[in-house]
Amino acid sequence: MSATLSVDPAGPRGWDEPVRIAVRGLAPGQPVTLRASLRDEKGARFRAHARYRADAGGELDLARAPALGGSFAGLEPMGLLWALEAERPSWRLLKRDVRTPFAVELEALDGHEPDAGRPLARAVLERRFLPPGVRRVPVRAGRVRATLFLPPGRGPFPGIIDIYGVGGGLLEYRASLLAGHGFAVMAVAYYDFEDLPKVPNTLEMEYFEEAVCYLLQHPQVKGPDIGLLGLSLGADICLSMASFLKNISATVSINGSAFCANRPIHYKQTTIPALGYDLRRTKTTFSGILDILDVRNDIVGGCENPSMIPIEKAKGPLLFIVGQDDHNWRSDLYAQVASERLQAHGKEKPQIISYPGTGHYIEPPYFPVCLASLHTLVNKAVIWGGEVRAHSKAQIDAWKQILSFFGKHLGDTQNPRL
Known part of the structure; x- marks a missing residue:
């Protein structure tokens, strides 16, 4: 069975709303690296990553699984967002146009960085700043x-x-x-x-x-x-x-x-x-x-x-x-x-x-x-x-x-x- 990366609730969510990130279809105890990245409105890239291990059922749920290292460690369900770090030195993330969302790219890799191997699954998390109806x-x-x-x-x-x-x-x-x-x-x-x-x-x-x-x-x-x-x-x-x-x-x-x-x-x-x-x-x-x-x-x-x-x-x-x-x-x-x-x-x-x-x-x-x-x-x-x-x-x-x-x-x- 191939791995899948899911975000719950699915679809666009407000930047201030938590989501649940999970990977399913893994081997029991499989080592996995999760990456997150986004580009701001000036093209600057922000990145974060964390190392995990799937449970006995081959599932990795960030609400239950602690990160083993990387950009953060411990049980941090939203760590892949708040730990995003700019590649440019001393660069602050700002949102100038609230009418457009940020797209956070999520990727699961086999193994642990820096030796992580093939990509297992991908997803895009759309984080909006203009709530529905506002x-x-x-x-x-x-x-x-x-x-x-x-x-x-x-x-x-x-x-x-x-x-x-x-x-x-x-x-x-x-x-x-x-x-x-x-x-x-x-x-x-x-x-x-x-x-x-x-x-x-x-x-x-x-x-x-x-x-x-x-x-x-x-x-x-x-x-x-x-x-x-x-x-x-x-x-x-x-x-x-x-x-x-x-x-x-x-x-x-x-x-x-x-x-x-x-x-x-x-x-x-x-x-x-x-x-x-x-x-x-x-x-x-x-x-x-x-x-x-x-x-x-x-x-x-x-x-x-x-x-x-x-x-x-x-x-x-x-x-x-x-x-x-x-x-x-x-x-x-x-x-x-x-x-x-x-x-x-x-x-x-x-x-x-x-x-x-x-x-x-x-x-x-x-x-x-x-x-x-x-x-x-x-x-x-x-x-x-x-x-x-x-x-x-x-x-x-x-x-x-x-x-x-x-x-x-x-x-x-x-x-x-x-």
Whole structure:
């Protein structure tokens, strides 16, 4: 009997959905190597492999069989995805066009690498970013440049604004995946996109206020409030929005700092000065990649530092998701300082979820871990921190925490997946 490689459920699945990978028709105890590969939208190849042994019935089920080595080891049913590693040095997997899926090629080989022999079976796993029925609506309203994702159905749906960090442009894949869970999610660009500034000198809160007004005025978005989700600099923008703007009821900060980073934040008559940095404090790792953990100026005065965002004015509960090994900045320290400021002003203590062995880029589940990539601050590759397996586990749990947090504080999503 010839071997077959199957994926259950069959057919296209969302990137954040787990699947069950199995090989059948093997000899009892047969050594097998499984490979996975995909090409991103710029043609860069990502690969992962793991060594296994079939059971006494000639079956290999990744939900039951531990990997014996390779890109990972142990019982990891989705390891072939989260362990994908770019062939290009310091290359981050991004999805620019959510309307097209990634095709993950799976292959089973006889024997164990590096001496694996003939191919036994192949399959293609289609991983999509636009869930069934989710509508993608480009937004060009006033100054706002964004994309709104609306779940299937009539609505109205709880609204969320999603903002990424440095790098510019408009990243939509987290917003599109969230919309598959019943939220109306608007991914907002704020520089280096279409007619927006190439590099902003100041972060103007009035721009983001326009985005909030647009979302709340949409007939399929449930008011009177919305939620905010941000990563890195995007998290700091979200914390600023929650502090200055109206109609915010829940904010998630993923490895934010709660301080005004490298550019002033301005709203009406208020300007928060940038904390600033000194690139002379950059270090070079053994592998030659830069470490920028210590380049930011010290937060002298802690929660009374003038560069700290006035989060004691934040509307609604706050959730800080923190990677303890974040090498972009000291996210764990900043979250604690933010908590101290809130409590010093009589406000509710924020929820802080801190993940050991986890770096800066906490992405949706099963994304390959980005340990190092280009940083626009230095225009060179920097390390982001984290250990692959721990970081991957954190991404899965953080996604559950985000969905639960918004489901609790934004109300009914009309979606049974929550």
